[in-house]
Amino acid sequence: MPDRTPTSTAPRAGSVSGKLRAMVWLIVLPTLLLSVIAGMAVFHTERRAAVSAATETAEALSLVTDREMAVRTALLQALSVSPSLAEGRLAQFHGEATRLVAGTPSTIVLTAPDGRQLLNTRVAWGQPLPAAAAFPGGIDTRRRLIVSNLYLGPVDRRPSFAVRVPVTVAGQAMFLGLGSPVSEMQQIFRQQPLPAGWLGVVLDGQGAVIARTREPERRVGQRATGDMLDALARADRGVVDLRTLDGEPVFTAFSRAPDSGWVVLIGLSQAELAKSAWAAFAMMLALSLVFIVLALVLARRMSRAIAEPLRRL
Template identity: 35%
Template sequence: MKLSIRTLPIRWHLLVFAVLILVPQLLLGLGLGWWYAVAEHRRVEEGAVALAATVSSQLDRELEATKAALQALAASPNVAAQDFGALREQALELLKLRGSMISVRDRDHRQVMNTLVPTGEPLPVNRDPAVVAADMRVFSTGEPTVSDLYTGALTGGRYVLVNVPLRVEGEVRYALNMAMAPEVIRGILANAPLPAAWTATVLDGNDRVVARSRDQERYIGELAPPSFTERAAEFQSGVVDDVRALDGTPVFTAYDTLEVTPWRVVVAVPRSVLNAPFRTLVLSLAAVIALVLATSAVLARLYSLRLEHDVRALQALAASTGTGRPADRTPQTVSELVTVASALREADASLHERNRHRDLLLAELNHRVRNTLSVLRSVVEHTIRSSGDNAALASKTSGRIMALSRAHDLLSHAEWSATALSELVARTAEQERLTMLFEGPEIRMRAEAVVPLAQALHELAVNQRLHGQARDQPVVLRVEKAGEHMHFHWILPDGEDPLPWTSGFGLRLVRLCLERQLFGRIERLDASGLYATLPMAFVTGEGLRTEPFAARWSERTDAAAASSKH
């Protein structure tokens, strides 16, 4: 059976009820979870910003400390005496505390002292643009400066320089610089409280990687992605969302610019980590919803078994109402169902009483109708006999009245509902003392068709009993269905002479019953039998949309209209 939304079983209604209760709570949980995810997202962003600022401050302090150390060295008397050999010894002592190399260059960028080369040996000229630019800033401003990433002329390694001016007689004649390897800066990144999946990167003024918390050897000297540098160039610090790191990972970035140099510290957080709280929320909420719904479904099913027991009991009680059969079970747990069951029991008792009273009335009515027909029969017989020798007329009249009585008995027995044609044939054969056989499909006659067919069968049976030549052989009533019609055959035994019937009341009565009352058509009616066509709709009542007389009038009107066209 196909179920609609309104005819779902109890277990589904219970599940829907549970869902309706849970939905507000789930929505509340979703709202709280969303709030938590947004807050966690904001916390991660703020943590990245704070971390970038922290690392930037540490680098500023390191570079300032290096500047201070170089400035202390620049104040040595050896500078004024231009004794670079003695200055080299002092520089070597300073390198024990910090830095990788200390050198002195003149305005032509020629080295006059280098801690990597003993005094007196030739020194190279470094024309790296980053070194040249740092020296030029020192000579032009007389202020300390920090270079961008460059390649050392002696070692070929990558360094950055902290440059301070060397003044001789008040004039900046030389630049004193300390080279710092990227590993020193990376050590600062390593000491930062950096979460495992995050990456910290230091970019120089040319947006090249100076140090990186992971895969430094792979990416050192690489340019930062343009999608970051173009958007970060506007502000000293801030965030840049939806960019890709050097390894192609989608990241959220926070950056901060150093105070002593235009370097940037960039902290990158993978989008997967940033969205992890929301993803965790969605997965957790989905799991909770699935678990809750599954639990609700199981509990609803278990509890519905108890309710279904009462509903089935109520259904059985309703089905037994009016039948006289007591119901096996009654509802016991649901008060509303118990109330309905009580009402059904009261209705059953009332129907039982009404049916008993109706049966008494019908029995009394049938008895009185039979008595009335018997009295009518007796009166007709005595009246006709008292008028002369009319025994045959009395017999015919009595038989026709008895045919009406048989039809009435059949209808009363069937409570004026559909009656089997085969049963009418059997009763007619019994009353008329004639052997009759019924052939064909069973026909359930509507109440209005029983009396006309009973009269027609009576006339045919009486005629065969009185005038048939082969009275010891059975006659056959054969019925055939053909679309919307029924073929009605009254077949006489072999050996009968096919003599036409004489025109009399019996013939007119048969025609009246079959053609006028049942709207059929008699194809043949003679001593060899009867062949008629009857409309199934008027015999059985199936598919009958109008009253018979209205249909008859309609048929006649249609026939008249058709004949007028011809």
């Protein structure tokens, strides 16, 4: 007679263990994929946050630049009400202006509409005066403040800039100006220190370097790169991907000061930015891998705990 011994229907321990491992991997692999996606999201978020911070900093420092010009303009406006100036007693006014800037690197100059200097606090009264140098091409009438571009001081030959205000002298229209060395604009970055690795630059209205956080003594007076000048011709603020005068690839946030027309640039090294973002990505991925390994260990122990009683059947 045929053997009718019933076949055992008890689950095999190996089959159960294998199915548990397969189930764990079905959970782990999507989790790993999601971790990679989340890490990439962190990478891009870190980069966007850094660029956004640079943009805000550029806009804030452009307003600081305008404030520096406004302070100088206010000083000239206060000086312009001097009776000796209004009445044309220029010898007396020369003494007043000289005392005002004594002990500072600044110069007060009175010029005629045709650009001739009538008074210069760096030149003794009655001595021959140099040709005016601050506003050779006129002024930008779109701006609230009258600010020059970079020029070489006619007396001390230092890179300088100037602000000026219109005045009336003995019934005639003239200009009262205050010239200062561009090195004074470095105080913007001393008062508002930038994070390590950031590059700060101030440009005049024609794109010449006025102040710089790195090697200002080498770069002051140089024009910005062609790519940067093209970007400034298209917009007053934005972010561009270009190279610095040193040849370093950077993301550059720029903002033009509304009242003076000068520009502040904040450069972020692409290499440093990528390093920071990749570090955040790596940390996110490492934490995910730790949790995945712990899940695998726990699943292995659970599969053993389930499979062991089945082997005894």
